[in-house]
Amino acid sequence: MAAAEIPNLTDSARAVLRLLASHGPVTRPKLGAMLDLSKPTMSAAVSELSALGLVASRGIERGAIGRTATIYGIGPGAGYAIGIDVGAAQVRAVAYSMDAQKLASAEEPIPEAIAGDADAVGAVVESVARATMARVAKSFRALRAIAVAVPRIVSNNRFDRPGGPSAVLGLLRRSIKVPIILENNVNCAAIGEMHFGAAQGHQTFAFLQVGVRVGLGFITEGRLFRGAGGAAGEIGRMPFPWSASETPYREGLEHYLGSRALIERCRVDWPAGEGVPPDSAKDLFARALEGSPPAVVAVARHGADIGRLAAGCIGMLDPGLIVLGGGVGRNPLMTENVERVAAELAWSTPIAVSSLGDDGTALGAVKLAVDYTLGLMLREGRHPAVVLPPASNVES
Template identity: 30%
Template sequence: MANLRGGDLSRLRQLNSLTAIRALRGAGPLTLSALAERTGLSRPSMKEVADELMELGWVEEVPPSPGTMGRPARRYRFRADSGCLVGIDIGGHNVRAALSDLDGEILAETRQPVLPGAPLEERLAAIDRAVSGCLALSGRSAADLWTVAVGTTGVLTPEGRVTFSAAIPAWTGLDLAGKLREMFSCQVLIENDSRLAALAEARRGAAQGARNVVFLHVGRRMGTGLIIDGKVHRGFGAAAGEIVMLPEARWYDAPEHLNGCEVVPEGTAPEDAAGYTLAAARDGDPVALAAVDRYVDDLAVGTAAMVLVLDPQMVVLGGGFSRSADVLLAPLRERLERACMRMPEVRASTLGDECVVMGAIDYAADHLSRELFTSDAPLAPMR
């Protein structure tokens, strides 16, 4: 707790209130005694804090369970259902959205298909439909939204402008943050999709507990997200991890080894071609296995470079191709063992296609914590 001088009672109350909210967020209802134990406050002091937080609207007392005998202990909970967060994953072929409470507990999810070459207004309309679908499924309205966090493919500036996007040509040069703030009246946050995917794996997925992680976002397009010392690493100009832009890494065209394999039947949709090759490799087809080897050769170049620079605890294989981790992980490990001084643990994503939208929710929840629940400003009444 911060050093306090005599007379700093209002500051002390502020810190005690924030400590109580942190203890309640993400936890089930807690009794006054349990809350006092978690915060290190005396029970009388905790009662004063709880009463103040209830008056401000952040906390409420939970009614006793039906059938409870005797005088039940008072229980309190953070009012996470008083507002909503939305996470959006804007990809080349789909727009996914998820809606959560203020603690990041998912309440609804939707998906809207969209073509890579779709006009800008059509993609924006798909975003609107995806969010509206979540609101309808959860019985909420746009007035309940506190924060919308968006993950998208492409190179972004810190201000939310897309400087380059190969997957969504209409994105390049677009002030995406500005467009989305015209659509939503709440706070809008923009981040690269691979970074949000890395955040989700660190919080909810394969990399839980790891402090230094290289996340490989592999699919029709290649990307990376970096977790350094437990935090998403953006870099000075929000361009960290864009190794796909280095021609020598051979990442930009690497998926073509799978998309253009001879085993893919003529007329197969482009989005299904790589999956067909990976399935054939799983069945032992020698032509498909050779294509997978060429793909992993290229994937390992950039991955080894990042491992040698960052010395991560873990490498996580995620994105669309992670569904074929049984085909890709063993050859990737073998190549990394050849190139790396210290071999990190290599795992497959446990979140799959949900990684970006889950990361967007976590990003929004983190922003809420920084904005409202820090010691820099007095705790205001819940809006």
Template identity: 40%
Template structure:
């Protein structure tokens, strides 16, 4: 199903402000909107009328106060639109379509090779009348600087062939923003996960690769080239007589090397029960069950993650580090990570992710909603 790009009428500043707070609140009465937008009641009444006329707000019922008086309740209108979030994960593609108040409208999951099909499925499930306002695609490497004019990242920013295939399925004319997948997951932890209520923290993802989402003052720190938190580029090994190699740290910390070390442990332990695990999930399950070689490999991995966390603490002093990723989020790592971090650095709280595998698409959807609201409200700057 095709979703046309619908031009947004230029709103007055007051209507723009009311739309933004209504999108965040989901629904509200005019007195509530006046309080949230810090506008007078007559100004809000005029703004609501403007939004209703444009189809950007709609009456959705009434609410009673303690005095018995009723007030009209408003929500976003049919012309407010929708946004799309796409997580191009290493194995799976997750897609979510949301209204501008964050309501989930559609979702789809597919293989990495079938990413375009998952996008098409989610688009088809969106309301036909909802104009698409913004698209956010979470990828593993966004390292091109933002342009001065729009803040958008060029589509050539190392997005890769999978994004190229997905791009064909995206509706033309809709603003597309590429965002680092770890940054998206950090946003999910900030608003819905283990870092809720903490304005500054580091989200340390360890899985197929390694990455760091840095949140300072409630905002993701991206860096001059969009590459802040690219831990894979830390020099490694750093030892006398050993030359650091490009992304050698990620190679050492990643899931493939973890399974290679498990295979070596199994060869060195002829009394190990059962075959060597072929997946990290199986490795952690055996460790949780008390399997000796598996326990030793997982404990060593926890110490490695603790050293990486100590590097993060030394540079950022974040106060809180949230562990995520296919191996990093396993709570079996926590004791070892905390012990090694305490040995090498100052006290820093370490917790496991609570948003899980959905964190990236959840964070991407939140970012897409914010950008979608901006497409409606920002034209107000140019109205005189």
């Protein structure tokens, strides 16, 4: 599949498209007033965009004295974008139009037997992308871009490193000839929360993911902060443990706060009279919800540990809001303890739980792809850090 050509628009047509992308459907008279365009210029711009399928009628608005006005919105000719979340055990994808309407989604598990095989995982990624495309309405003719979220540091000089995303994305790049945007999964989750989730209306906040691993996505003044080399938010690298009697070791904090270590501590500390210890974080939280005393203690202790990490983030970044995500972090049983401990060690900062669940990362990725496409159409610099051109069929 070849990439669709980006149309070359007049300045007035770009102004109309820009406004519709940011404000949603608007009547023609209101468009002219908001953009301060004359009626002939407005009509010419709408005609230009309509001929390309970039805008379309969304109905009629009737005024108080019986006058009518056509409502215009971004049309299906503007195409769509796909966001893909490549997780450890699952690949999820979602397709959105250029005005942020959900068009389709798909997901597929990554069998444990192939989890370490980059080519095999790449085949799952390509399959999910194809399945998503097949579910998009035929009126949305052009796929413009795909953004892929991966659980690793993302930068141009890391793409081809051993164990990097090059092999995983090879088949996708060869078979679907559109730009591929690459971003870290936690960064994408932060973007998703800003536009669709618990951080809507916040221009500065931190997304703290706690699951098998830990990570942070920081949004400042509406923009993702990536750091000098794309590695901002790798909080699992913070020194831990840190005391006169203990020496920090690499990724010690990530190991300690990860769900595997949490369950291992539960296994060691579990009272003999309380039956079999929980074998997963999901099992632990279910028992805590039922009132199991050792489960309640373990969850409270882990919430306090995460609160200490949150306090460090507050002290460094002053985010104004922390959104908790990840399979462990978004469990509401811990929120009170996280907020209390963070306030004791730093200062009071609202703590929210992700409202997007497992979809947040894919939603953030598709937002990146939509913004990238609109930037090309509008000749604006909305370029993310890593954009990969389509690969030739002879590349391996």
